Amino acid sequence: MADFKNVAPLSDFDWDAFENGSAAETSREEQEKAYDGSLNKVTDHEVVDGTVIDMNKREVVVNIGFKSDGIIPATEFRYNPDLKVGDTVEVYVENQEDKKGQLVLSHRKARAARSWDRVNEALENNEIIQGYIKCRTKGGMIVDVFGIEAFLPGSQIDVKPIRDYDIFVGKTMEFKVLKINQEYKNVVVSHKCLIEAELEAQKQEIISRLEKGQVLEGTVKNITSYGVFVDLGGVDGLIHITDMSWGRVSDPKEIVELDQKINVVILDFDNEKKRIALGLKQLTPHPWDSLDPDLKVGDHVKGKVVVMADYGAFIEIAPGVEGLIHVSEMSWSQHIRSAQDYMKVGDEVEAVILTLDREERKMSLGIKQLKSDPWENIEERFPVGSKHSAKVRSFTNFGIFVEIEEGVDGLVHISDLSWTKKVKHPSEFTKVGEQMDVVVLEIDKENRRLSLGHKQLEENPWDVFETIFAQDSVHEGKIIEMLDKGAVIQLEHGVEGFTTPKHLVKEDGTQAQLGETLEFKVIEFNKDSKRIILSHSRIYEDAQRAAKRAEKATAPRRQKAEAPAVQNQAASTTLGDIDALAALKAKMENGEA
Numbered sequence: 001m002a003d004f005k006n007v008a009p010l011s012d013f014d015w016d017a018f019e020n021g022s023a024a025e026t027s028r029e030e031q032e033k034a035y036d037g038s039l040n041k042v043t044d045h046e047v048v049d050g051t052v053i054d055m056n057k058r059e060v061v062v063n064i065g066f067k068s069d070g071i072i073p074a075t076e077f078r079y080n081p082d083l084k085v086g087d088t089v090e091v092y093v094e095n096q097e098d099k100k101g102q103l104v105l106s107h108r109k110a111r112a113a114r115s116w117d118r119v120n121e122a123l124e125n126n127e128i129i130q131g132y133i134k135c136r137t138k139g140g141m142i143v144d145v146f147g148i149e150a151f152l153p154g155s156q157i158d159v160k161p162i163r164d165y166d167i168f169v170g171k172t173m174e175f176k177v178l179k180i181n182q183e184y185k186n187v188v189v190s191h192k193c194l195i196e197a198e199l200e201a202q203k204q205e206i207i208s209r210l211e212k213g214q215v216l217e218g219t220v221k222n223i224t225s226y227g228v229f230v231d232l233g234g235v236d237g238l239i240h241i242t243d244m245s246w247g248r249v250s251d252p253k254e255i256v257e258l259d260q261k262i263n264v265v266i267l268d269f270d271n272e273k274k275r276i277a278l279g280l281k282q283l284t285p286h287p288w289d290s291l292d293p294d295l296k297v298g299d300h301v302k303g304k305v306v307v308m309a310d311y312g313a314f315i316e317i318a319p320g321v322e323g324l325i326h327v328s329e330m331s332w333s334q335h336i337r338s339a340q341d342y343m344k345v346g347d348e349v350e351a352v353i354l355t356l357d358r359e360e361r362k363m364s365l366g367i368k369q370l371k372s373d374p375w376e377n378i379e380e381r382f383p384v385g386s387k388h389s390a391k392v393r394s395f396t397n398f399g400i401f402v403e404i405e406e407g408v409d410g411l412v413h414i415s416d417l418s419w420t421k422k423v424k425h426p427s428e429f430t431k432v433g434e435q436m437d438v439v440v441l442e443i444d445k446e447n448r449r450l451s452l453g454h455k456q457l458e459e460n461p462w463d464v465f466e467t468i469f470a471q472d473s474v475h476e477g478k479i480i481e482m483l484d485k486g487a488v489i490q491l492e493h494g495v496e497g498f499t500t501p502k503h504l505v506k507e508d509g510t511q512a513q514l515g516e517t518l519e520f521k522v523i524e525f526n527k528d529s530k531r532i533i534l535s536h537s538r539i540y541e542d543a544q545r546a547a548k549r550a551e552k553a554t555a556p557r558r559q560k561a562e563a564p565a566v567q568n569q570a571a572s573t574t575l576g577d578i579d580a581l582a583a584l585k586a587k588m589e590n591g592e593a
Helices: 015-020 022-038 107-124 192-208 462-468 537-592
Strands: 047-055 059-063 070-073 088-095 104-106 128-137 140-145 148-153 172-181 186-190 215-223 227-231 236-240 261-270 275-279 300-309 312-318 321-326 348-357 362-366 387-396 399-405 408-413 435-444 449-453 474-482 487-490 496-499 517-526 531-535
Touching (some): 070 104, 107 172, 128 148, 172 192, 236 261, 408 435, 496 517, 517 537, 531 537
Parallel strands (some): 236 275, 321 362, 408 449, 496 531
Antiparallel strands (some): 047 088, 128 140, 128 172, 140 148, 261 275, 300 348, 312 321, 387 399, 387 435, 399 408, 435 449, 474 517, 517 531
C-alpha cells in the first residue's frame, strides 16, 4: 500500500473552482504555455548544437531541445567512429516539421557551413584535427575534414615509404593542416608531421644516451647506392658503404636486405644535425691483423683485380687486404700506356710482393718479376754486330725508337738509316708499328739502351761510288729539290748530290728549274762525309775555256804559214795596178786625139 504520510496537501488549492471545472481549464492553458516556454526556438536553415540520445548502425537520434527529435543517417558520422550517446554535435535545421511532423536535421551540412572557418582556425592555431580517409587519388589520398575534401599527399602519410595505400582507406586519423589555397578552396593535410613531432622527442632522448663505440641493434630501413639507413628505434643512422665491410662493396645489397635486424656500432653523431654515423665492419677484426705473419717480400700471392686505374691495379689477396700493382711493375717494356692494357676488373692474377708495411697496411706488388729481367744477360742475347727484327715504337727528329722484344729498346739514329739517301725525318723512312731490320752497334746496359743501325745491314756503297763519281766525271742528274743555298740532284744508283745556284746557270744564261734533267760534272767527292758537289755550268764553261786555250796555242803557227801568201798577194796587186794605170793612160791619150 502506498505511503502518503509525508504527502502534504496543497494549501492554496481552490477546491471550489476544481469542482466547477474552471480550474482545469486554467491549468491546461498554463500547462501549454509552460510547455511551449520549455522548448527551444529554432529557425529553418540554422546551425545549432544537439545531443545524441540514441544511435544504431543506420541512424543517430539527436535532441536539440525541440518538441521532436531529429534523425540523422549514421554515414554522416563515419569520420568519427568514437561517437557515443551523450556527445554534443552540431546540426543543420533543414525543416522543423516535414509531412510526417518530423524534425529534419543534417550533420553534414552543419559541418560544411562551419568547416571553412574551422579549417582556417586549425591552420592558424596549429591544431590537430580528425579526418576520414575516403579514397585513393593520384599522388595521395582524399580526406574528409569537417565535411571538406582535403588532399593528403603520399609523402605526408608516414615517415617511411608507403608501399600499399589501400590499407589506409576507411580509416579515421589525426592530421594537421599544412596549407590552404583560399582562391580554389584547396586544403592539404599531413599525418607525417604528427609522427615526426613524436619521433623528434624520441630522437632527443635516444641521442642524449648515445656514446661512440656503443653497439646497438637496428633494422635496415632503406638501402641506397652509397649506404644503408638503419632504424635504431625512433632515430635513423647511416652505414656508409665503406663501413659495411673491410673488403670492397659495389652494392650494399650484397651485405644486407630490407627489414633485416643487424648489430651496428656508433662511429660518430651530431647533436645539432642529428646525424648518426654507424659502422658494421668495425664489429669484426681488421683482415690485416689476421694476415699470415710469415708473408714477406718476394713471396708469390694470388688475388683478384678489384679496381683499375691508369696508374695501376688494386689486387685483393684476401677480404680487406689489397695490394697495388703499379703500371711500371706490369711489364719490362718501357712503352706501357695504361694498366688496362694488361688486366681488367675480375681477373685472377699472380704477383710478387715488392713491399709490405703491416703498420701502414700497405702492400705493393709486381707481375713483371715473374719473368727474368731481359737486360741481365743482354750481351749474350744481343751481342754487338748481331742482326734482329724490331718493332717501330716512336719517332724523334734525330732517330727511331724500336723494341726488339718486351723490355729491350734501342735507337736507330737518323744517320744510320741509309748510306745514300739524306733522311730529313724518320717518318719518311718507315711507320710506327712496322717491323724493321736492325744491327746492334753499341750496348748501354746501365741506361738499358741499345744503339742500332739499319744501313749497316748492307756494305758501304761509297767504296764503289768513289770510282764511279770521280772528280770531273760527268753524269746525268735530275733536280729533285730546290733549296735557298742550292739544289739536290738525283744521280744514278740512288745517289744524291748538291749544287749551288751559280752552278745551275745554263749556257743560254737561264736558270735551271725543279724537275729538269741535265748533265752535271762532279767538282768534289768526299767519301767520309758522303758528299758529292756538282755543277752544270762548269761543263760548258770548261769547254769554252778549253777552246780559248786551244785557239791561243794555234795562233803563232797560223801567222807564220800565212806570211808568204800575203807578200805574193801584195806583189801581184802592184803589177795589176800598173797594168790598169797603163790602160787608163792609153784610153785618155786616144780620147784627147
